[in-house]
Amino acid sequence: MPGLSSIDYLTNSSILELDHVPARLAVIGGSYIGLEFAQIFRRLGAEVVVVEMSPRIVQREDEEVSAAIQAFMEEEGVRFRLNAECISFEKRGGGIASFVSCRSGEPEEVGTHVLLAVGRRPNTDDLGLGRAGVATDARGYVTVDEELRTNVEGIWALGDCNGRGAFTHTAYNDFEIVAANLLDGDNRRLSDRFPVYALYTDPPLGRVGMTEAQAKAVGRDYLVATRPMTRVARALEKGESKGLMKAVVDAQTKEILGAAILGVGGDEAVHSLLYAMQGGVDAEVIRRTTPIHPTVSELLPTLMGSLAPPS
Numbered sequence: 001m002p003g004l005s006s007i008d009y010l011t012n013s014s015i016l017e018l019d020h021v022p023a024r025l026a027v028i029g030g031s032y033i034g035l036e037f038a039q040i041f042r043r044l045g046a047e048v049v050v051v052e053m054s055p056r057i058v059q060r061e062d063e064e065v066s067a068a069i070q071a072f073m074e075e076e077g078v079r080f081r082l083n084a085e086c087i088s089f090e091k092r093g094g095g096i097a098s099f100v101s102c103r104s105g106e107p108e109e110v111g112t113h114v115l116l117a118v119g120r121r122p123n124t125d126d127l128g129l130g131r132a133g134v135a136t137d138a139r140g141y142v143t144v145d146e147e148l149r150t151n152v153e154g155i156w157a158l159g160d161c162n163g164r165g166a167f168t169h170t171a172y173n174d175f176e177i178v179a180a181n182l183l184d185g186d187n188r189r190l191s192d193r194f195p196v197y198a199l200y201t202d203p204p205l206g207r208v209g210m211t212e213a214q215a216k217a218v219g220r221d222y223l224v225a226t227r228p229m230t231r232v233a234r235a236l237e238k239g240e241s242k243g244l245m246k247a248v249v250d251a252q253t254k255e256i257l258g259a260a261i262l263g264v265g266g267d268e269a270v271h272s273l274l275y276a277m278q279g280g281v282d283a284e285v286i287r288r289t290t291p292i293h294p295t296v297s298e299l300l301p302t303l304m305g306s307l308a309p310p311s
Contacts, residue, residue, distance in 0.1 A: 001028075003089035007096050010115045012037065022046045024111035026098045028087060030057035030080065032199050034117030035069065039201050042078050049079040049109050051100050056082060058199065062211045064226065064244065065260050069201060072242045081105060089114065122161050139163070146189040148178050164190060167197055196274050198267035203229075203243050206270025209258030209277060212248050212310065221251040223307035229263035231302070233294035240264040245303050247273075247283070254282040265296040272297045283307060 010018075012033050021044045027034045030052030042048040050057065050073075056066045057080065070080060084100040091097075098109045122140045129136060135143045135151045141163030148156045156178050159171035173193055180186035199205040215222045229235045229243040243263030249256055259273045260266075276286060287304040291297050 001087050001089065003099075004116075007089045007091060007114060009089075010113060012115075012117060015115055022111070022113035024095070025049075025113045025115060026051060026096070026109050026111045027115045027117055028098070029117035029119070030054070030082070031060070031117065031119075032058065032197075034115070035073065036200050037115055037117065038078050039073055039076065042073075042076055047111075048077070049081060049111070051081045051084045051087060051098060051109065053084050053087070054082065060211070061205070061207070061260065062213055062246065065205065065246065065262055068242070068244055068262055069199070069205065072203070073201070081109065122163065124161050137163070144190075146191055147181055148174055148190070169196075194274060194277050196270065198270070200267070203240060203263045204265075204267040205243075206261045206266040206268070207259075208270050208274045209256065210248055211258060211260070212246070215248050215257050216310075220257065222257060222310070223249045223251050224310050225249075225303050225306045225308065227299060227303050227306065232263065232296055232299050234296050234298075235264050237294060238264055245299060247303050247307070249283045249304070249307055251309070254284045256281075256283055256286075261296070263296070269296040269300075272300060 015037060022041060024047045025041050027038045027048060027050045030050045034050060035057065038048045038050050056063065057070055058066050074080065081100045086101045088099045089096060090099070092110055095110050095112050096114050098111065098114060099107060100109060101107055124136060124140050124142060129142065132155070133152050134155055137143055142150055142157035142161050144150055144157050144162045144164065148158060148162065150157050158174035158178060160166050165171065177188040177190065180188045194209050196208040212224055224247070226244055226246045229245070230241045235241040243266065245261050247256065247259040256273060256277050259270065261270045283304040287301050289301055291301065
């Protein structure tokens, strides 16, 4: 991004050191970290614009999930500049101009602060891996097998440096895999775990397994169901009914392939489906289960009871 070296920009670490609220904050990157900080600083009183190169935010999620997140953030006053191309920066008086070259709208956003939230590279380049013969990929991540072994005997790579999770919970599970295999004679593998994570906006998103787009891309014959959080009694009682639930299920076996719960308690309720998937419990079992009322999870049987072929 031209001009980046000429400005003082913030990262997800340095922004926490601020002792004041930025007047106008440009967040470069419309994914998890960027959206979380965008909402935080908007609620603290900053004017916030999110600049994203893609046509929608959180590209990893299905379109209706992305749209719902953008909608409730826009209601709070966060602006979005999507389809941004050739992002660059320039000092402008006491502020910073972010050139977004979007297909519509003004070609620049002038603010007081810029937060870069476009991902990180692993800092493996100063570990002497080349001298040890440890292989890395083109992005600098240490390459590992299913048990976290590198290509060099006696060396394992855990956590962010291996590019196989980049979450606290996946890093800890990396440790569990290596410790169990080395010390307990177990046979734990990376492929044993389902991808699961949360986006900590308010309301939060809990995601487990495949999205619909991923199921379609790999050619799975699937069923899908979506229900709004307005159907959840707990959400209505708390006055926090924004969001939706979505499930993707194998059409033949009723195996749960993935789900998203965007709404109050979604980061907790999604664990019900994680445990079901880990234990091989299918959608039909959940459909016939009687959960507690009033909870967020009580809509899951209804969700599984409304599965249908994709339109």
